[in-house]
Amino acid sequence: MDSSIDEAAAQPGGAGRTPPATPLPTPDPAMPAATEPAGKAAPGTVPAPATGDAGEERSAVAPTSLSPSRASDFMQCPLLYRFRVIDRLPEKPSEAATRGTLVHAVLERLFDAPAGERTAPRAKALIPGQWDRLRESRPEVTELFADDPEGERLAGWLAEAERLVERWFSLEDPTRLEPAERELFVEAELESGLRLRGIIDRVDVAPTGEVRIVDYKTGKAPRPEYAEGALFQMKFYALVVWRLKRVVPRRLQLVYLGSGDVLTYDPVLADLERVERKLHALWEAIEQATRSGDWRPRPTKLCGWCDHQAHCPEFGGTPPPYPLPVTAPGAGTV
Numbered sequence: 140m141d142s143s144i145d146e147a148a149a150q151p152g153g154a155g156r157t158p159p160a161t162p163l164p165t166p167d168p169a170m171p172a173a174t175e176p177a178g179k180a181a182p183g184t185v186p187a188p189a190t191g192d193a194g195e196e197r198s199a200v201a202p203t204s205l206s207p208s209r210a211s212d213f214m215q216c217p218l219l220y221r222f223r224v225i226d227r228l229p230e231k232p233s234e235a236a237t238r239g240t241l242v243h244a245v246l247e248r249l250f251d252a253p254a255g256e257r258t259a260p261r262a263k264a265l266i267p268g269q270w271d272r273l274r275e276s277r278p279e280v281t282e283l284f285a286d287d288p289e290g291e292r293l294a295g296w297l298a299e300a301e302r303l304v305e306r307w308f309s310l311e312d313p314t315r316l317e318p319a320e321r322e323l324f325v326e327a328e329l330e331s332g333l334r335l336r337g338i339i340d341r342v343d344v345a346p347t348g349e350v351r352i353v354d355y356k357t358g359k360a361p362r363p364e365y366a367e368g369a370l371f372q373m374k375f376y377a378l379v380v381w382r383l384k385r386v387v388p389r390r391l392q393l394v395y396l397g398s399g400d401v402l403t404y405d406p407v408l409a410d411l412e413r414v415e416r417k418l419h420a421l422w423e424a425i426e427q428a429t430r431s432g433d434w435r436p437r438p439t440k441l442c443g444w445c446d447h448q449a450h451c452p453e454f455g456g457t458p459p460p461y462p463l464p465v466t467a468p469g470a471g472t473v
């Protein structure tokens with residue numbers, strides 16, 4: 140970790156405050172200014188779904204925005220993207236993902252406490268209440284332990300959540316941090332009309348205006364050869380911040396609670412321009428598939444985690460009827 144940023148981000152007297160209404164600092168004159176990218180044709184103007192999450196009772200609409208998760212879905216398997224974003228097929232909650240949500244909530248809420256009281260015992264004490272809140276807001280997660288009447292599996296799951304929370308204290312010191320933002324929803328529209336959106340776990344801003352974007356992962360750090368893929372999400376967020384505020388974040392930081400690692404990257408403007416070009420190319424491919432209805436499955440070992448094998452031709456399944464109009468190349472709507 141860059142101790143100078145840590146020191147700079149530690150703001151005195153911020154205990155117990157709520158996140159400010161102005162999400163990020165005004166541009167620092169020392170920061171590189173944005174340049175305007177080449178304009179492109181605007182994508183479809185169909186009203187956007189709220190998140191692209193699966194399982195909602197809504198009529199299908201063409202996608203109009205991109206988040207890091209959905210961009211990764213398309214890169215992994217276009218058919219998976221279709222199932223999640225267009226068909227919105229329901230997916231079962233998983234223990235790992237639900238624990239991730241719980242741990243994120245605990246780390247976010249811990250910053251409500253005065254700086255000196257942000258201890259590991261206090262953080263762990265937040266777990267039961269945040270688990271209750273999660274069950275209230277997403278009752279489907281209770282299914283995870285429906286077959287666990289004695290509560291043994293639940294106890295082990297909660298104990299693992301405690302271990303993850305505790306490990307965070309060996310990686311960062313929340314008594315010395317005063318985040319500018321937590322769980323910050325960001326959205327920016329590129330000149331092309333493509334809307335990028337996402338939720339950033341934490342934003343630290345130094346008095347000098349330097350911005351650090353932090354994301355918590357409850358899994359393990361990737362091997363070095365896969366680090367670039369892990370940083371894609373962070374560069375995506377950096378691009379959104381740059382487009383919103385014309386500030387290139389000084390540092391991107393991934394905190395892996397599963398393995399106790401911190402992965403950092405200091406982006407430069409050229410990185411963000413590269414990501415923007417990549418996202419435009421990705422979006423073109425998504426638009427093309429949306430129009431044609433041609434969403435190819437791309438089987439990998441990640442299929443083992445896919446909830447949609449029953450609908451996937453690679454596993455002998457049949458996708459549901461395509462719910463959007465199909466436009467054949469060189470023809471009208473068919």
Ligand code: SF4
Pocket residue numbers: 216218219436437438439441442445446447448451452453454
């Ligand atoms: S099972 Fe694999 S190939 Fe099929 S939709 Fe899921 S991720 Fe894609």
